[in-house]
Amino acid sequence: MESVELAFGGTSGIVVLLAYGGLMLAVGLITFLRNRNIHESLDEYYLGGRGLGVMVLFFTFFATQYSGNTVVGYPPTAYRIGYQYLVSVPFFIMIIAVYLFFAPRLYAMGRRFSLLTPVDWIDIRFKSKAVTILAATLMLYALGNYLLEQFVAIGQGVSGLTGGTIPYQVGVVFFIVIMVAYSWLGGMRSVAYTDTIQGIALLFGVFMLLIGSLIYFGGPSAAAEVMRSEAPEKLGAPDAGGIANWFSLLAIVGIGAAVYPHAVQRIFSARSEATLKRSFIRMAYMPFITAGVVFLVGIIGIAAFPGLTTGESEQLVGRIANALALEHPVFYWAMILLFGGVIAAIVSTADSVLLTFSSIVSNDLYGRYVDPQADEHRKILIGKLVGLVAVVVLVILAWYPPSTLYQIFVLKFELLIQAAPALMLGLYWTRLNTRAVFIGMLAGTLLASAMTFSGLRPFGVFSGLWGLLLNTAVCVIGSLLFGVSRAERKHAETVIGEY
Structure with missing residues (x-):
């Protein structure tokens, strides 16, 4: 960090922090005042009353998908790998393609059965305590991992973009307190409205970062000369x-x-299926506008700051932003807005993850197995308290981050995707055997975990995909060999047969 000039030092960085934090708190407070019964209904608190419109739904998808990892973590990875990291653009396109495979059908199920979480769907489809608890555990692990990633990104973003004036740990604690406060006040509505603000700030910030980089650092051609x-x-x-x-x-x-x-x-939160599809159409353009832009920033950084170590490159966005701020007053203020945009993108993902983490605890575990008679207010309260405990534990881990952002990012998928066969195949196949689903999910989880801990990646394929291959094979072959009972078949047809 010694080479970073303090373009954002002192008053400017602190003003941005306070202004952004105050704005988010105001959104949470206004949302609470306008919806006083929000803490009495799971639908209201966790899904915004299932009434999000096209633009709010689009921006909450956008701000959630393009997180702090995208803005802070992807340019350093492009810096270290070069043009091979162009793959970061099409894999966002893949996400939309997978959404379109199952999201409209899952939305219909959500409306029909008043689903609150993806675990809700798995429980209704398979009626198996073992499958439900295993799926919930995998999802909670992934969400906790993702929260840790965002907390690390908050600290690195604040520290890098202020040239170290605001310490890493201070940035983490400050924004986590703000995030918890407005999420508790307004639930999903508060999160969705702040996501809209954050998404607009993110788009403006990254484009100004790219424009400044092209003007002052020579663009991809200059980077190509350095790489050559x-x-x-x-x-x-x-x-x-x-x-x-x-x-x-x-x-x-x-x-x-x-x-x-x-x-x-967010699929369950959409006002209608048409609203959901229109939001996805808009999301289809965003990989080029967002992931493509930050990829170029990482490539340009090779010419702007050659020779950075892995640890130093993790602060690449902050170094570029600080350098641009010293070049011209317009970019000074643009980079201050970028500072808010980057932190906004990080917090916007963390708030969504925390809300869902709490909903799985309160609805799928506590409300289903611990105290089925609890009213919705109590379930929400339990979810909040357990979420708060998880945040404290993760903040302790984030205090001294265990890995680079990219490594943390990949790790969470290894186990999360083991829930995919139950979630997706269960939407279409009435002959899917419940026992085969559980054994497949467990086998895939154990294989992916063992390969991850041992560092095995045959043919360069991630351990999670080997686990998913085994998982899917067990689900399909087991279902074909053993079939389903008449009662299971009738239940499956009742749930999905009409669709």
């Missing part, structure tokens, strides 16, 4: 192993991000 002389491998096409890694990454991100529990909850 110092790191020619960053210009080359991937080898066979690299191509396998590309397809592996496309599959694990496309499936994993589409079955994020907090993303699935």
